[in-house]
Amino acid sequence: MNPRGQQARSPRPAAAIRRPTVQDVAREAGVSPSTVSRALHTRGYASPDVRERVRAAAARIGYVLDHNARNLRSRSSTSIGVLISDLRNPFYADLAAGIEEELRAAEYQMVLVNDNGEPAEEMRAAETLLAMRVPGVIVTPVTAACPRVLQDNGVHVVCADRELGRSGSDVVLSDNKAGARALTEHLIELGHTRIGLLIDETKWSTGAGRLAGFRAAHTDHDLEVDENLIAYTSFDADAAQRTTRRLLDEQDVTAIISANNVLAQGALAEVKERKLKVPRQLSLAAYDDVPWMSLVQPALTTVDQHTVELGRNCARLLLARIHDELPARRRILRVAPQLVVRGSTGPAPR
Amino acid sequence: MNPRGQQARSPRPAAAIRRPTVQDVAREAGVSPSTVSRALHTRGYASPDVRERVRAAAARIGYVLDHNARNLRSRSSTSIGVLISDLRNPFYADLAAGIEEELRAAEYQMVLVNDNGEPAEEMRAAETLLAMRVPGVIVTPVTAACPRVLQDNGVHVVCADRELGRSGSDVVLSDNKAGARALTEHLIELGHTRIGLLIDETKWSTGAGRLAGFRAAHTDHDLEVDENLIAYTSFDADAAQRTTRRLLDEQDVTAIISANNVLAQGALAEVKERKLKVPRQLSLAAYDDVPWMSLVQPALTTVDQHTVELGRNCARLLLARIHDELPARRRILRVAPQLVVRGSTGPAPR
DNA sequence: GGAAAATGTGGCATCGATGCCACATTCGAT
DNA sequence: ATCGAATGTGGCATCGATGCCACATTTTCC
Numbered sequence: 001m002n003p004r005g006q007q008a009r010s011p012r013p014a015a016a017i018r019r020p021t022v023q024d025v026a027r028e029a030g031v032s033p034s035t036v037s038r039a040l041h042t043r044g045y046a047s048p049d050v051r052e053r054v055r056a057a058a059a060r061i062g063y064v065l066d067h068n069a070r071n072l073r074s075r076s077s078t079s080i081g082v083l084i085s086d087l088r089n090p091f092y093a094d095l096a097a098g099i100e101e102e103l104r105a106a107e108y109q110m111v112l113v114n115d116n117g118e119p120a121e122e123m124r125a126a127e128t129l130l131a132m133r134v135p136g137v138i139v140t141p142v143t144a145a146c147p148r149v150l151q152d153n154g155v156h157v158v159c160a161d162r163e164l165g166r167s168g169s170d171v172v173l174s175d176n177k178a179g180a181r182a183l184t185e186h187l188i189e190l191g192h193t194r195i196g197l198l199i200d201e202t203k204w205s206t207g208a209g210r211l212a213g214f215r216a217a218h219t220d221h222d223l224e225v226d227e228n229l230i231a232y233t234s235f236d237a238d239a240a241q242r243t244t245r246r247l248l249d250e251q252d253v254t255a256i257i258s259a260n261n262v263l264a265q266g267a268l269a270e271v272k273e274r275k276l277k278v279p280r281q282l283s284l285a286a287y288d289d290v291p292w293m294s295l296v297q298p299a300l301t302t303v304d305q306h307t308v309e310l311g312r313n314c315a316r317l318l319l320a321r322i323h324d325e326l327p328a329r330r331r332i333l334r335v336a337p338q339l340v341v342r343g344s345t346g347p348a349p350r
Numbered sequence: 351m352n353p354r355g356q357q358a359r360s361p362r363p364a365a366a367i368r369r370p371t372v373q374d375v376a377r378e379a380g381v382s383p384s385t386v387s388r389a390l391h392t393r394g395y396a397s398p399d400v401r402e403r404v405r406a407a408a409a410r411i412g413y414v415l416d417h418n419a420r421n422l423r424s425r426s427s428t429s430i431g432v433l434i435s436d437l438r439n440p441f442y443a444d445l446a447a448g449i450e451e452e453l454r455a456a457e458y459q460m461v462l463v464n465d466n467g468e469p470a471e472e473m474r475a476a477e478t479l480l481a482m483r484v485p486g487v488i489v490t491p492v493t494a495a496c497p498r499v500l501q502d503n504g505v506h507v508v509c510a511d512r513e514l515g516r517s518g519s520d521v522v523l524s525d526n527k528a529g530a531r532a533l534t535e536h537l538i539e540l541g542h543t544r545i546g547l548l549i550d551e552t553k554w555s556t557g558a559g560r561l562a563g564f565r566a567a568h569t570d571h572d573l574e575v576d577e578n579l580i581a582y583t584s585f586d587a588d589a590a591q592r593t594t595r596r597l598l599d600e601q602d603v604t605a606i607i608s609a610n611n612v613l614a615q616g617a618l619a620e621v622k623e624r625k626l627k628v629p630r631q632l633s634l635a636a637y638d639d640v641p642w643m644s645l646v647q648p649a650l651t652t653v654d655q656h657t658v659e660l661g662r663n664c665a666r667l668l669l670a671r672i673h674d675e676l677p678a679r680r681r682i683l684r685v686a687p688q689l690v691v692r693g694s695t696g697p698a699p700r
Numbered sequence: 701g702g703a704a705a706a707t708g709t710g711g712c713a714t715c716g717a718t719g720c721c722a723c724a725t726t727c728g729a730t
Numbered sequence: 731a732t733c734g735a736a737t738g739t740g741g742c743a744t745c746g747a748t749g750c751c752a753c754a755t756t757t758t759c760c
Contacts, residue, residue: 069716154367294640419746
């Protein structure tokens with residue numbers, strides 16, 4: 001098959017193999033290197049005849065384009081940086097999956113970096129992506145500095161899921177306020193008046209929006225929010241469980257909303273430990289629908305963020321920006337979330 | 351901060367900005383480009399004095415290395431291709447997370463591609479990675495052709511999780527046979543003799559190993575395997591549910607093992623629909639522990655593949671190979687899985 | 701004290717593809 | 731028949747970093 005197959009057994013094949021270049025193809029096809037380039041890759045004149053001849057020659061000698069050379073020469077690249085916090089969290093995994101799908105369809109590649117939510121890692125990744133000369137980056141930002149540095153160096157940035165300060169970059173968000181409002185309203189309409197909100201942060205647009213939606217739903221129904229019911233915790237399941245414990249001990253809540261899928265794990269763990277009947281004794285709901293939520297018994301009422309679609313939108317927006325198809329003004333895209341009512345929410349007790 | 355910050359607002363910043371090069375740094379520091387290169391990046395002589403001066407100059411003018419130029423010149427790259435089937439499946443997400451973690455620590459980047467289990471997509475991705483001149487690829491192969499093409503072109507390949515035919519490449523596997531054997535044995539020791547196995551494929555080493563382990567456990571305990579209890583299905587939850595339905599209708603099983611996390615969803619769905627008491631009426635177990643399995647009630651008994659660690663091992667092995675630190679002979683790494691007994695398995699009824 | 705070795709730096713070609721321009725050829729129009 | 735436009739194709743420089751060698755300077759040793 002491949003003319004260089006037999007060399008693959010050498011000790012250090014990666015270094016040893018010399019791959020054919022446009023020059024080689026040119027010789028093989030009896031044309032000039034420029035013509036090969038035009039015939040194979042770039043848009044430009046090349047008669048169907050020549051085009052076919054070059055194609056055949058390239059296939060014959062096993063020619064593969066060198067992206068590095070092309071990128072260097074054309075000062076561009078088809079690699080897109082994707083900077084997320086934690087691939088093991090299904091939210092980020094879905095986001096990345098949506099992004100990748102769209103990029104792949106457009107013949108772009110995804111360079112994926114986990115920053116673990118750490119500013120230092122995020123910054124390091126940004127530097128690397130700059131060095132790779134990526135034309136754009138999609139980031140769930142940890143620090144406002146990251147999008148800024150990228151933009152200052154001419155890289156297009158789309159912030160996904162949240163926004164920090166006024167970055168000036170394009171943003172794709174879930175409509176957190178609307179989603180949280182719908183979820184809270186659902187509980188209120190079931191007669192709940194003392195609803196606990198388990199939340200880890202409210203500085204980012206994500207948490208802020210969800211909290212705002214929670215409040216708005218109360219206001220809509222002429223209810224006052226008891227500030228003690230807003231239970232601040234940190235972003236891990238164990239902490240969320242402890243906070244849930246405290247919430248249940250100290251406040252007579254009839255329903256609990258977890259602000260994201262990680263916190264929901266903690267809340268559920270505590271509920272199971274106490275063997276509370278859901279939803280008879282306590283209604284449980286969560287923002288950010290992930291697969292396990294429909295597998296537990298009873299299945300959790302949630303807000304589905306359409307995370308994969310969120311990711312697709314990020315990629316589409318970024319590509320449009322790169323291809324200069326968008327007005328200069330920054331774009332803010334809000335993906336509508338969807339309330340998914342399942343068995344874990346029911347009428348308030350008493 | 352950045353001297354080019356003000357240009358970022360221009361219509362097409364990516365194209366407009368000219369970034370400083372080694373030449374510029376050289377001028378700024380009063381040395382030659384070669385010296386800049388040595389001082390900043392490559393190992394080579396450079397007095398501490400000069401090194402510091404160059405570093406300062408680079409920082410001052412906001413110099414960022416161009417990976418494309420470096421890669422072209424040095425015929426190498428620090429991007430590693432990772433080819434997986436489905437990022438939305440927590441198994442692959444964990445695998446990728448482990449790989450990325452290790453790569454990042456070694457200052458490599460991960461180019462992640464989803465092939466959706468489709469040979470055509472996989473091949474396309476392989477071509478792209480060849481074009482990127484990546485020194486290595488980690489792949490959960492769909493086709494034997496993919497690793498082969500890569501290797502034939504001098505790219506190091508590590509197959510993750512499974513092996514197709516004799517690829518000759520390094521492989522990192524979960525010890526599927528041992529894991530399935532332990533899981534099956536656990537059930538046998540609980541008195542089960544009619545154990546259903548829900549499985550989607552047995553051509554790959556993954557399915558084949560798990561089936562082999564299932565059989566081995568029976569043999570160990572002088573039990574004959576009723577071939578009717580091996581329920582072949584396809585790789586999606588709905589199909590698995592239907593197959594489970596059939597299994598429960600037609601065979602009097604007292605326990606069901608799902609060969610992976612996706613099939614387990616289907617099995618659980620059917621069990622829930624029938625309102626079977628687990629484990630009293632039926633024991634349920636699964637290969638490949640993923641988070642939701644410990645959240646459902648009762649929590650599922652599983653085999654934990656240590657997927658993240660599996661990923662880390664893939665990356666470590668690949669990097670060692672790239673750095674030529676390994677004997678030529680191909681290496682097969684088996685990561686020991688771990689039986690995790692939870693509430694879903696109990697004594698056989700009657 | 702002088703030659704040899706050690707040390708640090710600069711010059712130059714090069715990696716592979718492509719953008720740009722010049723030019724050869726064909727074709728249509730007058 | 732002649733000219734101009736249209737249409738392909740080739741030549742050449744270039745993107746930015748670095749490998750390699752030559753050379754200048756300092757240090758070491760007999």
